[in-house]
Amino acid sequence: MTAIARHRGWTSALDRKARALRWLLLDVDGVLTDGRLHVGVEGELVKAFHVRDGLGVQLAQAAGLEVAILSARTSEIVGRRAAEVGIREVLQGRADKSAALDELAARHTVAPREIAYLGDDLQDLGVLARVGLSAAPADAVAEVRAAVDYVTAARGGHGCVRELVERLLVARGAWEGVLARFGAGAPDGEG
Numbered sequence: 001m002t003a004i005a006r007h008r009g010w011t012s013a014l015d016r017k018a019r020a021l022r023w024l025l026l027d028v029d030g031v032l033t034d035g036r037l038h039v040g041v042e043g044e045l046v047k048a049f050h051v052r053d054g055l056g057v058q059l060a061q062a063a064g065l066e067v068a069i070l071s072a073r074t075s076e077i078v079g080r081r082a083a084e085v086g087i088r089e090v091l092q093g094r095a096d097k098s099a100a101l102d103e104l105a106a107r108h109t110v111a112p113r114e115i116a117y118l119g120d121d122l123q124d125l126g127v128l129a130r131v132g133l134s135a136a137p138a139d140a141v142a143e144v145r146a147a148v149d150y151v152t153a154a155r156g157g158h159g160c161v162r163e164l165v166e167r168l169l170v171a172r173g174a175w176e177g178v179l180a181r182f183g184a185g186a187p188d189g190e191g
Helices: 012-019 028-032 051-062 076-084 097-108 122-128 142-147 160-171 175-181
Strands: 023-026 038-040 043-046 066-070 089-091 115-118 133-136
Touching (some): 012 133, 012 160, 023 028, 028 076, 028 160, 051 160, 066 097, 089 097, 097 115, 115 122, 160 175
Parallel strands (some): 023 066, 023 115, 066 089, 115 133
Antiparallel strands (some): 038 043
């Protein structure tokens, strides 16, 4: 096991959970973004996504994990970003996130215990309690940080997805293959 998986609260129990996963489910605001909404008179104008999170999504997919987005809000920007990084399953406008989890699980014949979820706020608690591996960014609300298996060192919108993906891939024995794919060093940007 490399140093990536050994620090910041990652355990052998999380290794076991990571090896059982088939899906990685991501919240948007506060996870893929820093949680700020830039709204003009015409509506939402921009969201900022971290390029390393985008590569992290692609690395997860290349290693055999399906990736999906689950958001209570609806945003064309999210759909566009998802398409850019190859996420085909985008569940937006889902205030009842637990029901959306059930829908995803049924449609893809996957059990909640085979799904990891990265969420940051109170509306994520129901899903976080039901999945196989739950995680939160460093700046998630206290109630979420207390309820999850793993809290990233990175804040939402600042590489927390990439951090979680790296740890999952180490646990699944796929990280060395990622490094080999990129040569002598670790990847530093989106492909």
